[in-house]
Amino acid sequence: MVRKKGLLTNLTRFFTLSILSENPSHGYKIMDKLEERLGKRPSPGQIYPLLKKLKKKGLISQEIEKSGDRERKVYSLTEDGREAYSRLVNRFNDVVSTILEPRLTKCAHCGCQVYEGGHQEKIDGKLRSFCCIHCANSYKRGR
Known part of the structure; x- marks a missing residue:
């Protein structure tokens, strides 16, 4: 306290x-x-x-x-x-x-730093972090 x-x-x-x-x-x-x-x-x-x-x-x-x-x-x-x-x-x-x-992650698509939260998806067996679902979708389309 x-x-x-x-x-x-x-x-x-x-x-x-x-x-x-x-x-x-x-x-x-x-x-x-x-x-x-x-x-x-x-x-x-x-x-x-x-x-x-x-x-x-x-x-x-x-x-x-x-x-x-x-x-x-x-x-x-x-x-x-x-x-x-x-x-x-x-x-x-x-x-x-x-x-x-320690709480910062980097968006796998755009590279921005995300503090707590964001969006995570398992892609090709690997858990990836994104700032938002739109970046996740763009990342999947760009593979």
């Missing part, structure tokens, strides 16, 4: 870096985008301590931006932050590939 709290905390961290890799943002904009991506709105009590921790680690920087009478703290990734985010994305890709690779 996945611990939901830990998962959301880690996803919040990951997606915060992701959001800042796209554009500098202020705290409430980050919360809006996190709500879009995670389906749950984080509280200011979650985001601002996280931003403070990321800043302390040198992964983000903060600038004050004037908006009318108000001042906003705008956060952006530092070079170290971009490198850390890039490493996280690469590690995530490696994990996903490791999980999915």
Whole structure:
């Protein structure tokens, strides 16, 4: 069973870096985008301590931006932050590939990769995998 709290905390961290890799943002904009991506709105009590921790680690920087009478703290990734985010994305890709690779099959006709499912037929005593019945039929016609 996945611990939901830990998962959301880690996803919040990951997606915060992701959001800042796209554009500098202020705290409430980050919360809006996190709500879009995670389906749950984080509280200011979650985001601002996280931003403070990321800043302390040198992964983000903060600038004050004037908006009318108000001042906003705008956060952006530092070079170290971009490198850390890039490493996280690469590690995530490696994990996903490791999980999915054994489940991938290749269509015997068109060569596309099929993740779970597809269509299988025994042809000439050998079980062959296809992405769909249409490819299976084309394969049989082309033999």
